[in-house]
Amino acid sequence: MGEKGAKMTREASQVAEELVKGLGGIEGISSKKMFGGYGIFCQKKMFAMVNGAGECYLKxxxxxxxxxxxxxxxxxNRMPYALVPKEVFENKELLLTWANKAIAPPLN
Structure with a gap:
């Protein structure tokens, strides 16, 4: 996600759409426009985001x-998320594995 008031870009929209589609095997995936990018949710819990430049991050x-x-x-730079490597984003099985780990509740 970008800064508050940032403009939505076509790249952000395309990546968010591709991500949601690629994670179709996980129940309850949705996206929401947020600060020039997208929050990606599973069962209303945010686990990924796409910034205005179209970069995908996982929690x-x-x-x-x-x-x-x-x-x-x-x-x-400000949130507990890391950039998804291009090789992972382009590999549907690996992306599903990484997304499931990001969705998993943190260990206490």
Missing amino acids: LNEDNKADFDAYQAPKH
């Missing part, structure tokens, strides 16, 4: 931190 937790570290994926 970080103990289950997926090592995956992002292996790709040296940059973290979002």
Whole structure:
């Protein structure tokens, strides 16, 4: 997501649509326009976001931190999310695996 008041871009809309479609195997996936980008939700819990530039981020937790570290994926500057590597985004099975880890509740 971008800054409050940022303009929605075609790239953001396309990536969000592609992400929701690619995660169609997970029940309860939806998207919502937010600050020039999109929040991606599962059962009303946000687990991913697409910023105005069309970059996709997944929520970080103990289950997926090592995956992002292996790709040296940059973290979002203000939120506990990391950039989904292009190779992961383009691989439907791997994207589903990563999304499921981001959706999983954090371990206490």
